Amino acid sequence: xxxxxxxxxxxxxxxxxxxxxxxxxxxxxxxxxxxxxxxxxxxxxxxxxxxxxxxxxxxxxxxxxxxxxxxxxxxxxxxxxxxxxxxxxxxxxxxxxxxxxxxxxxxxxxxxxxxxxxxxxxxxxxxxxxxxxxxxxxxxxxxxxxxxxxxxxxxxxxxxxxxxxxxxxxxxxxxxxxxxxxxxxxxxxxxxxxxxxxxxxxxxxxxxxxxxxxxxxxxxxxxxxxxxxxxxxxxxxxxxxxxxxxxxxxxxxxxxxxxxxxxxxxxxxxxxxxxxxxxxxxxxxxxxxxxxxxxx
Amino acid sequence: xxxxxxxxxxxxxxxxxxxxxxxxxxxxxxxxxxxxxxxxxxxxxxxxxxxxxxxxxxxxxxxxxxxxxxxxxxxxxxxxxxxxxxxxxxxxxxxxxxxxxxxxxxxxxxxxxxxxxxxxxxxxxxxxxxxxxxxxxxxxxxxxxxxxxxxxxxxxxxxxxxxxxxxxxxxxxxxxxxxxxxxxxxxxxxxxxxxxxxxxxxxxxxxxxxxxxxxxxxxxxxxxxxxxxxxxxxxxxxxxxxxxxxxxxxxxxxxxxxxxxxxxxxxxxxxxxxxxxxxxxxxxxxxxxxxxxxxxxxxxxxxxxxxxxxxxxxxxxxxxxxxxxxxxxxxxxxxxxxxxxxxxxxxxxxxxxxxxxxxxxxxxxxxxxxxxx
Amino acid sequence: xxxxxxxxxxxxxxxxxxxxxxxxxxxxxxxxxxxxxxxxxxxxxxxxxxxxxxxxxxxxxxxxxxxxxxxxxxxxxxxxxxxxxxxxxxxxxxxxxxxxxxxxxxxxxxxxxxxxxxxxxxxxxxxxxxxxxxxxxxxxxxxxxxxxxxxxxxxxxxxxxxxxxxxxxxxxxxxxxxxxxxxxxxxxxxxxxxxxxxxxxxxxxxxxxxxxxxxxxxxxxxxxxxxxxxxxxxxxxxxxxxxxxxxxxxxxxxxxxxxxxxxxxxxxxxxxxxxxxxxxxxxxxxxxxxxx
Numbered sequence: 001x002x003x004x005x006x007x008x009x010x011x012x013x014x015x016x017x018x019x020x021x022x023x024x025x026x027x028x029x030x031x032x033x034x035x036x037x038x039x040x041x042x043x044x045x046x047x048x049x050x051x052x053x054x055x056x057x058x059x060x061x062x063x064x065x066x067x068x069x070x071x072x073x074x075x076x077x078x079x080x081x082x083x084x085x086x087x088x089x090x091x092x093x094x095x096x097x098x099x100x101x102x103x104x105x106x107x108x109x110x111x112x113x114x115x116x117x118x119x120x121x122x123x124x125x126x127x128x129x130x131x132x133x134x135x136x137x138x139x140x141x142x143x144x145x146x147x148x149x150x151x152x153x154x155x156x157x158x159x160x161x162x163x164x165x166x167x168x169x170x171x172x173x174x175x176x177x178x179x180x181x182x183x184x185x186x187x188x189x190x191x192x193x194x195x196x197x198x199x200x201x202x203x204x205x206x207x208x209x210x211x212x213x214x215x216x217x218x219x220x221x222x223x224x225x226x227x228x229x230x231x232x233x234x235x236x237x238x239x240x241x242x243x244x245x246x247x248x249x250x251x252x253x254x255x256x257x258x259x260x261x262x263x264x265x266x267x268x269x270x271x272x273x274x275x276x277x278x279x280x281x282x283x284x285x286x287x288x289x290x291x292x293x294x295x296x
Numbered sequence: 297x298x299x300x301x302x303x304x305x306x307x308x309x310x311x312x313x314x315x316x317x318x319x320x321x322x323x324x325x326x327x328x329x330x331x332x333x334x335x336x337x338x339x340x341x342x343x344x345x346x347x348x349x350x351x352x353x354x355x356x357x358x359x360x361x362x363x364x365x366x367x368x369x370x371x372x373x374x375x376x377x378x379x380x381x382x383x384x385x386x387x388x389x390x391x392x393x394x395x396x397x398x399x400x401x402x403x404x405x406x407x408x409x410x411x412x413x414x415x416x417x418x419x420x421x422x423x424x425x426x427x428x429x430x431x432x433x434x435x436x437x438x439x440x441x442x443x444x445x446x447x448x449x450x451x452x453x454x455x456x457x458x459x460x461x462x463x464x465x466x467x468x469x470x471x472x473x474x475x476x477x478x479x480x481x482x483x484x485x486x487x488x489x490x491x492x493x494x495x496x497x498x499x500x501x502x503x504x505x506x507x508x509x510x511x512x513x514x515x516x517x518x519x520x521x522x523x524x525x526x527x528x529x530x531x532x533x534x535x536x537x538x539x540x541x542x543x544x545x546x547x548x549x550x551x552x553x554x555x556x557x558x559x560x561x562x563x564x565x566x567x568x569x570x571x572x573x574x575x576x577x578x579x580x581x582x583x584x585x586x587x588x589x590x591x592x593x594x595x596x597x598x599x600x601x602x603x604x605x606x607x608x609x610x611x612x613x614x615x616x617x618x619x620x621x622x623x624x625x626x627x628x629x630x631x632x633x634x635x636x637x638x639x640x641x642x643x644x645x646x647x648x649x650x651x652x653x654x655x656x657x658x659x660x661x662x663x664x665x666x667x668x669x
Numbered sequence: 670x671x672x673x674x675x676x677x678x679x680x681x682x683x684x685x686x687x688x689x690x691x692x693x694x695x696x697x698x699x700x701x702x703x704x705x706x707x708x709x710x711x712x713x714x715x716x717x718x719x720x721x722x723x724x725x726x727x728x729x730x731x732x733x734x735x736x737x738x739x740x741x742x743x744x745x746x747x748x749x750x751x752x753x754x755x756x757x758x759x760x761x762x763x764x765x766x767x768x769x770x771x772x773x774x775x776x777x778x779x780x781x782x783x784x785x786x787x788x789x790x791x792x793x794x795x796x797x798x799x800x801x802x803x804x805x806x807x808x809x810x811x812x813x814x815x816x817x818x819x820x821x822x823x824x825x826x827x828x829x830x831x832x833x834x835x836x837x838x839x840x841x842x843x844x845x846x847x848x849x850x851x852x853x854x855x856x857x858x859x860x861x862x863x864x865x866x867x868x869x870x871x872x873x874x875x876x877x878x879x880x881x882x883x884x885x886x887x888x889x890x891x892x893x894x895x896x897x898x899x900x901x902x903x904x905x906x907x908x909x910x911x912x913x914x915x916x917x918x919x920x921x922x923x924x925x926x927x928x929x930x931x932x933x934x935x936x937x938x939x940x941x942x943x944x945x946x947x948x949x950x951x952x953x954x955x956x957x958x959x960x961x
Contacts, residue, residue, distance in 0.1 A: 007862065008785030015776035016791075018832040023798050026809030033808065088702060091695045098696075104947060105703045108710070110954065111943040113891045115912045116932040120709040122916075123716070123925055131728050134712070167705070175955050187388035190355050195402035195457065196376025205401070209392040228804060231893045231909075238917060250804050257808055258898050268808050276805050373677055374684045 033269035053270035062242050063271060066252040072158060073165060073248070074226040081166040082218055085173035090207075092174070093181045103178065110171035118164065118235020125149035125160050125236075150236065157237065157246055165232055169225065173218050180214035181207070216290035220283060227279050230254070249275045297365050297379075297460035297493050299329040299352065304361035306347050321347040323517040325361065329510075334487050334494045336508030336525075338501060340540070344517040345497045349463050352495065354378050365460060376405075378461075381454030381492075385466040387446045389438040395449050396434040399424055402457045424456040425449075427486060444475040451486065462487070462494040468503060480507050501541045505529070513537050530647075535657035538581045538650055547587075547623040549615065551580035551651075558651070560595070560617040567594045568644050570651065570662040578660060579619070579652040584610070586648020587625035589633065593643035597623075599633055613640055713936075717741050717929040724926050741930035750903060751931055754911035757823075761896075761907055762889040765827050766882055773837045773881070778866050780837070781844035782852060792841075799834045811898050821902040829895065836881045839956075843877040844870055880953030883946065890939055908935045 037052045057063050088106065092099060109117065124134045127148035136146035147153065149160040184207065192202050208215075230250040233241055241247035242255065249271065256268035304325035307318035321344040329335050337345045350356040352363060354375030363371045370378050389398050399421040403412055412420075425431040428448040438446055447467060454462060467483065468476045484507045487494045498504050504511050505525040513520040513528060513536075521533040532538035538546050550561035553573040557566035560580065587595070589611075597613035604610075609632040611625045625642060633640050651660040716724065718737040724730075745751050779785075780792055810829045819825030847870055855865045871878065893909035900906055906914065915931055943950055 005785040008779050008783035008788065011775045011779035011783060012791065014772045015795075015832050015837065018772060018828075019795070019798060019834070021813070022810055022829040022832070023801060023806055023834075026806035026813070027801055029809040029812075030805055088699070091699050094695055095692075095699070098699075102699050102703055103951070104944075105706055107947075107951060108706060108940065108943070111887060111939045111950070112710075112936050113909060113912070113939070115891075115893055115909045116936050117709055117713075119912060119916060119928065119932055120713045123929070124709065124712060131730060134730055137729055172954065175951060179955050185386070185388065187384045187386060188390060190353075191382065191384060191388045191453075192401075192405075193355065194353060194375045194380060194382045195405050196407075197401075197405045198407075201405065205393075206390060209390075224802070228802065234893070234913065239913060253804060253808070254894065254898065257811055265808055265812055272805050272808060276802060279802065368677060370677065372681045372685075374680070377677070377680050 030269045030272060033266050034273045036266055053266045054274070057267055057270045057274065060267075062247060062255075063249075063252050065242075065245060066247040066249050069158075069246060070227060070229065070249045073162060073229050074223060076162045077165045077169070078219060078222040078226055080162070081169050081173060082215065082222060084166065085170055085177050085218070086215070088170070088174050089177035089181050090203075092178050103175075106174050107171045109168055110175075114168055114231055115235045117168075118232060121160065121164050121167075122150055122236050127152070151244075154245060157244070160236060161233065161246065164236060165226070165229065168232060169222065173222070176214055176218060177211065180211040184210045213290075216286070220286045220290070223282055223286060224279055227275065227282075249278075298331045299461055299493060299495070300364040301325045301327055301352075302362040302364070304348070304351060304363065305359050306344075306351055306356060307359045320344075320517050322351060322358075325519060327512065327519065327522055329493055329495065332491045332493055333509040334484070334496060334507060336504030336511045337495060337497045337514065338504040338511050338540075339499065339514035341499050343514045345499075345514050346465055347517075348514070349382075349465055349495060349497050352461070353380050353382050353463050355382075379457075379459050380461045380463055381457065381459035382463045383447075383450045383454045383465065383467050385469060387438075387450040387470075389446055389449055389453070391438055394435050394437055395425070395430065395441075396421055398438070398449055399452050399456050402453060406457075421452075421456055424452040427455065427489070428452045428482070442475075443471050444479055447471065447479055448482070451483070455486070455490065455492075459492065462490075462492045464494065464496045466497055466499070468498070468500070476503070483507060502543070505541070513540065515540075532581075532650060533659055535579055535581065535652040535659075538652070542583060544584050544610065544624050544626070545620065546581045546583050546650075547625075548619040549580040549582070549617045549623075550577070550619060551617065552577045553651070558649075560615070562616055565594050568646060568649060573651065573660055573662045577654050579654060579657065581650040581652060582644060583648040584624050584626040586645040587611075587627070587642040588645060589625070589627050589631045589640060590643040591641055593641040595642040595644065597640055597642065599638055599640045602632060604629070604632075611640060710936075713929045713932050716926050717933045719926050721924055721926050741926040742934070744924070744927040745931040745934060748927065749911065749915055749931070750906075751911065751934065753904065754906050754908045755934075757905060758890060758907045760823060761826055762886055764823065765830050765889050766885045768827065768831045769833065769836070769885060770878070770882070772832055773840055774866070774871065774878075776832075776837045777840035777844050778862075778870065780841045781847075782866075782870075783862070795834050795837065799838065807895065807898070810895075814899055820899050821905050823905070825899050826896060826905070826907075830889070830892070833885075836885070839881065840874065840877055843874045847873050876949075879949060880956060883942075883950050883953050886942070887939060887950075911935070 034053050035049050035051070037050050092102060092106075095102075125136075126133050127136055127146060127150075132140070132146050133149075135149065140146050147156045149156045188206055188210070189202065192206055197205075228250050229248045233246050233248055233251060237244040237246045241251045247255070253268045253271045253275070256264045256271060304322060305320065306322040307320050310317050310319050323344075325348060337348060339345045347356065351358050354370070354373060354377075357372060361371070362369055365378065390401070393401065396418070400417050403417045403420060406412060422431060422434070425434060428451050430445055430448045430452065433441065433445060438449065441449070447470075450467075451464075464483070468479055471479055480503055483494075483496070496504070496508065505528075508525055510522060511525050511528050512522050515536050521528055521537050523531070528537060529541050532541065535548070539548065552559045552561060552575075553570055554575050556569060556571045556573065558568040558570045558573075558580065559566055561577075595615075597615045599611070600614050601612040602609060603612065607629065608626050609629045611627055611633060612622055613624070615623060651662060652658060653660060715732070715734060718739075718741070719727075719734050720736065720738045720740065723734070723736065780788065780795075807829075814820060814825045814828070817825070819828070851869060852865060855869060860868070891909065892907065893913075896905075896907045896910050897913070900910060903914070912932065912935060915928055
């Protein structure tokens with residue numbers, strides 16, 4: 001028996017070592033970093049402890065721009081992508097022919113490298129000296145005026161940003177919602193059909209409550225994911241996101257750590273802690289709301 | 297409401313592509329359900345009885361044939377316009393609604409002229425709940441109720457819009473034995489009280505026998521027999537019906553008719569005189585209660601086991617001509633074989649002996665049997 | 670009766686018409702989004718097949734090409750060390766996945782089958798770690814790896830991504846479903862713990878393990894942030910970093926067809942993997958994947 005106890009720890013040892021070094025220690029360390037003032041990366045010394053790093057970050061216009069961008073992305077893409085995914089899942093579940101084909105196609109973006117496809121999006125939306133780009137030509141065809149979505153006005157960049165984000169996150173949501181819808185017992189729909197329930201009512205009174213746990217799951221993970229947005233931005237606008245005015249909070253952390261501004265782990269830590277606090281708060285609020293509205 | 301089915305057929309494309317062709321779930325149904333009766337649709341699982349029910353409800357559209365409610369053809373009418381109530385095997389109660397909300401749901405769907413004020417909806421729902429005796433549980437959620445109570449809610453929900461036809465799909469199969477007995481009496485009572493034409497799907501012959509006015513026996517999508525419960529048992533149309541009804545099951549033997557006498561295969565002593573039956577080999581079905589212990593009886597079997605059941609005794613025996621695996625007789629306990637006996641002799645009650653064609657398994661009628669036509 | 674019948678006929682007709690209209694609309698909608706999804710892929714393949722001069726001369730891009738050429742693919746492999754990036758990514762993906770499997774299978778087994786003091790406490794701590802975002806710990810990890818002098822090495826790339834609490838959890842749940850009796854029977858038959866794990870548990874739980882492998886491979890293939898921080902030497906770039914480099918400096922900014930050829934090559938392996946294991950991947954992702 002004694003032997004057995006030791007064995008348990010032995011089996012766990014690799015996992016504990018790795019987690020200890022690369023999860024637990026860094027977690028504690030990041031809070032320490034964020035509190036150490038004037039930390040020098042080369043000499044690895046600091047001048048003291050305080051909240052200076054936080055106040056620096058909060059006064060940094062780049063950070064405030066990043067916060068603004070991140071919030072816009074979250075507020076626009078999470079509801080839109082969830083709603084749109086629900087529409088697609090509903091449509092998918094109402095057909096039998098070609099269903100598998102559509103499902104396969106819709107899932108494709110999940111398995112592609114976001115940076116690679118981001119490059120294609122950039123080509124499609126960009127306006128250069130040689131060509132106005134696909135999208136602009138389409139806009140002009142319908143009588144609109146072209147605009148450079150990659151290097152142009154803020155709203156245009158934000159539009160591509162959100163569009164691409166939705167394009168990337170949709171496969172996961174469609175998949176989850178399609179299987180959630182398919183797992184609703186068909187008898188509920190048959191019962192409703194016999195009672196002459198209208199389509200809208202079936203959706204509101206039966207479908208929506210039945211899949212509400214999954215919708216909340218998607219909203220919560222969607223919020224978390226959108227707050228961590230970064231590589232999609234890099235894909236579209238390049239690594240110098242501050243210059244493009246399209247930086248996100250995670251992007252700010254990395255830029256502070258390395259990148260062009262480079263070498264300020266204290267500021268990076270402070271920004272990361274702020275991000276973590278925001279995500280935690282919103283997730284808690286989400287969970288509270290979902291507790292109230294999910295029925296079982 | 298009278299329900300009339302004419303040549304009703306439903307084919308499904310075969311999912312197993314190697315086999316190809318269609319699966320015929322319901323094959324050329326023709327029958328009429330008189331107004332206000334309770335019909336048991338009985339058959340083994342997979343025989344198409346639920347499909348038949350779904351055709352009547354309108355959830356499925358038939359491949360061929362017609363359905364009439366009264367004088368009106370409803371074959372292609374959407375389910376909501378048919379005025380049917382359907383109770384599902386697993387009840388299909390909406391888990392997020394209370395009992396009252398569940399029962400109110402069908403009435404809230406009414407549109408246009410039929411639309412009811414909220415008080416009226418609540419009044420009718422409460423009334424339906426009273427009918428099935430769950431009016432004390434209106435604020436509960438389905439998950440807080442027993443299976444029997446859920447079943448009642450499901451029935452109330454089906455009844456609340458006063459359907460002209462009530463359809464029940466294996467309504468008792470998810471209940472335990474005691475509740476099942478109680479609930480089926482309850483269904484019978486409600487049906488009598490409301491006078492709604494009711495169709496009841498089940499694979500349990502006892503269930504069907506005990507509450508139906510009329511039983512429709514199905515096999516492989518085809519109707520085998522339509523008759524009153526006792527008739528189906530006493531006068532089966534074919535070997536399948538004879539085997540499917542009755543516990544313990546009917547004993548089946550290989551046999552032969554020769555010169556108006558019935559022989560079991562491999563024997564020289566006739567066991568029964570069957571005047572008018574042409575010489576042929578055939579199936580002999582003998583109900584367990586049709587075997588009467590008789591030291592002078594013509595049927596000699598080796599005794600295998602005696603199971604005491606109290607009032608009756610079940611005698612399990614062996615016979616070389618038997619097709620059934622455990623042929624048995626039900627005899628009055630007083631007449632059961634004594635300990636140490638290895639053989640038992642029976643004489644036969646001709647009312648309980650049915651003959652069937654060897655190939656088609658159709659019934660062969662003979663002699664002075666009660667139901668000779 | 671005839672009046673009723675004719676009103677029934679109208680209801681029937683209306684119901685049928687509504688059904689057909691609804692169906693048509695549904696398919697149009699689905700087809701629309703399918704085009705939105707497929708179009709970037711089509712564009713990327715199409716552009717990669719156009720010759721550079723043809724592409725640059727099209728002010729209005731054409732939706733097809735009459736003279737497809739593979740020269741861009743040659744360009745993609747020769748102008749930037751694309752093959753090198755590929756190999757790096759392959760090594761990184763395989764090594765990370767293999768090492769991770771060892772670690773998580775052992776840990777999951779300990780949680781599911783072995784009894785020792787403090788097991789529940791450790792498990793709870795593990796679950797708590799699941800909520801920690803990677804962004805929070807990446808800063809220190811970067812510093813750690815730099816201090817250890819492991820930048821621009823495979824070790825530095827691989828080390829931090831070897832454990833995943835979530836996969837340990839997924840596997841532990843699956844291991845726990847294997848009947849206890851099997852374990853007892855194996856012990857009676859003289860099987861060691863490790864033997865039991867490898868010969869019984871792992872084969873029984875293969876579907877979950879395959880799911881984990883697939884998810885991890887996708888994750889590795891597309892990982893960008895950590896490799897970008899830790900590699901400055903082209904020789905250690907992964908495909909994601911490679912793409913970024915191609916975008917910013919490779920080929921010259923305007924050789925779009927060559928860029929697209931590189932993108933096609935990089936996207937292909939995972940898409941091929943997906944098309945082969947479509948059902949497994951989709952089932953796996955819906956059981957427990959989130960992007961990134």
